[in-house]
Amino acid sequence: METLIELGEKAKKASRYLAQASSKEKNAALQLMSEALLENASTILAANQQDLAAANENNIAETLVDRLVLNDERLQAMADGLMQIAELPDPIGLVSGMWKNEAGLTIGKQSVPLGVIGIIYESRPNVTTDAGALCFKSGNAVILRGGKEAIHSNKALVTVLQQALAKTNFPTTAIQLVEDTTRETSRDMMRLNRYLDVLIPRGGTRLIQTVMETATVPVIETGTGNCHVYIDKDAQLKMATDIIVNAKCSRPSVCNAAETLLIHEDVAAEFLPVIEAALAEYHVELRADETALSILKKSQPATEEDWETEFLDFILAVKVVSSLDEAITHINQYSTGHSEAIVTDNYFAGQQFHREVDSSTVYINASTRFTDGFEFGFGAEIGISTQKLHARGPMGLAELTSSKYIVFGEGQIR
CATH class of the missing domain: 3.40.309.10 (Aldehyde Dehydrogenase; Chain A, domain 2)
Structure with a gap:
């Protein structure tokens, strides 16, 4: 089992490749991922049955078990979500405006990937593909950390996504999973400043509060829904x-x-x-x-x-x-x-x-x-942000970008 440091190092390296990838390359890879989900449905559903059996043994509430369940219909929806993301405009490289200042410099503001995104979430395995695909399309490497109740499903899903990436020029480490679901590893991930550019929690009140109180990595808060x-x-x-x-x-x-x-x-x-x-x-x-x-x-x-x-x-x-x-x-x-x-x-x-x-x-x-990324036309969502800085509401591709200024001169000095 790889350590967080090893995952972080690989993600950092993968993020540099992703940032330079073309829309055509990313879309082709997403199509392969979508197809792979359906081609490997039996393997994924078998892994999900292991999680469901454990949930029943642990007497998890029926409404919470529903969040965990995968079936043919939900797998098809996940695959469709990946294709919808592939069909969306690529936010990377867009220039929101160009202007000249008094010195004659031409200044432009361009969207760029955030870098390496960490996602901590609970029992919904569809988050694995949603988050993986959204981060990938927006040029970000992602380290996923799901809950123990969905570990078999998540491992199967990430394996399938990586197998699809292996057929391309992209590093398979563009999408990685933390397989150690202990609380200690979760807290260590919240302090992985050297490698994570942002951390996004997605789950219940307790999880989100823990992340907000513990993390030293910048956090985008996705809120509980009262x-x-x-x-x-x-x-x-x-x-x-x-x-x-x-x-x-x-x-x-x-x-x-x-x-x-x-x-x-x-x-x-x-x-x-x-x-x-x-x-x-x-x-x-x-x-x-x-x-x-x-x-x-x-x-x-x-x-x-x-x-x-x-x-x-x-x-x-x-x-x-x-x-x-x-x-x-x-x-x-x-x-x-x-x-x-x-x-x-x-x-x-x-x-x-x-x-x-x-x-x-x-x-x-x-x-x-x-209130859902798919319903809003985002293909999927990374979460519903309830904070007001950087992103608010369903977070799609545009919310997974930052910006940098590009300045063209002709030898100007100040």
């Missing part, structure tokens, strides 16, 4: 119900799932019973404030902790508010800055919500589940 849906007094009942059910129940274990439902008091008595019945089909547990408790047939009192919790489960906090302003205030107090939605036919309410809610992605009459 996402809200607010049903305005001018909302359509069926639309509101469909959006809530989708945002909460389509895949509750992901960061863009809704965790809190806010509803205007003028429509609470009419809407809440309908929404409760729809959510009951999925056995959603409702944790409600005092007003909502008096309307709902089956719920339990919400605590202060519930308003700030990313449940990642079939649990939904419910609160009745007196106004749009109260809903916005609640969201800005408890949100993690990920994704929020308003359901309304009132144009001005939608615009106020969009303007005043301080989150990376704000929806008017749509589910929060669309």
Whole structure:
């Protein structure tokens, strides 16, 4: 098993090659990777079964096991994601502008790779291909460190990606995996300043907090998703119900799932019973404030902790508010800055919500589940950034670049 230093040295060397590679070369390699995923499906799925067996032995929650599962459909989606990334414009080498200064120098700002990116993530093996491909297309070498619960799947996936790279002129070390999943190795990776240019954590609250508190490597924070849906007094009942059910129940274990439902008091008595019945089909547990408790047939009192919790489960906090302003205030107090939605036919309410809610992605009459790199047309995403420096929201190719200034002169001196 290679040490972090060895992985770092190889990644640094690979990054220099990647930075000079042409779009055509990178796209051809991505196509080979995509094809390799499908050609080696049986091997990958067999490895995934090992992880699933271990998850069952360890009594991991069903919603968390769902994040771990690979099947033919998900493998096809992963392969399609690689091809979509290949088809996207290459951000490297783009010049955002050229101008002359008073000395007659021609100055341009050009996008360049970040260098070597470290990714620490948890149980979703699709992150392995998403992150690997995005970093590769944007000219960055990547060191991946997934969780122990997905180690067999991740090893199989990286092996397949490297086998595809071996058919090209690219170094296979452009995409590498840390196979030691101990906590000590994870913490060592957070301090790998000599080799990592940036570290991106992708996972739950505990992982992200640990990285933010421990890392000496520059970090791009991808946030937990305490996402809200607010049903305005001018909302359509069926639309509101469909959006809530989708945002909460389509895949509750992901960061863009809704965790809190806010509803205007003028429509609470009419809407809440309908929404409760729809959510009951999925056995959603409702944790409600005092007003909502008096309307709902089956719920339990919400605590202060519930308003700030990313449940990642079939649990939904419910609160009745007196106004749009109260809903916005609640969201800005408890949100993690990920994704929020308003359901309304009132144009001005939608615009106020969009303007005043301080989150990376704000929806008017749509589910929060669309906060996703693939859905946004990025092919995939490296994560959802909830910070405001460098990148915010779904991070695609452009967010994995830095810049440098190129200056042309004719002998000028200062």
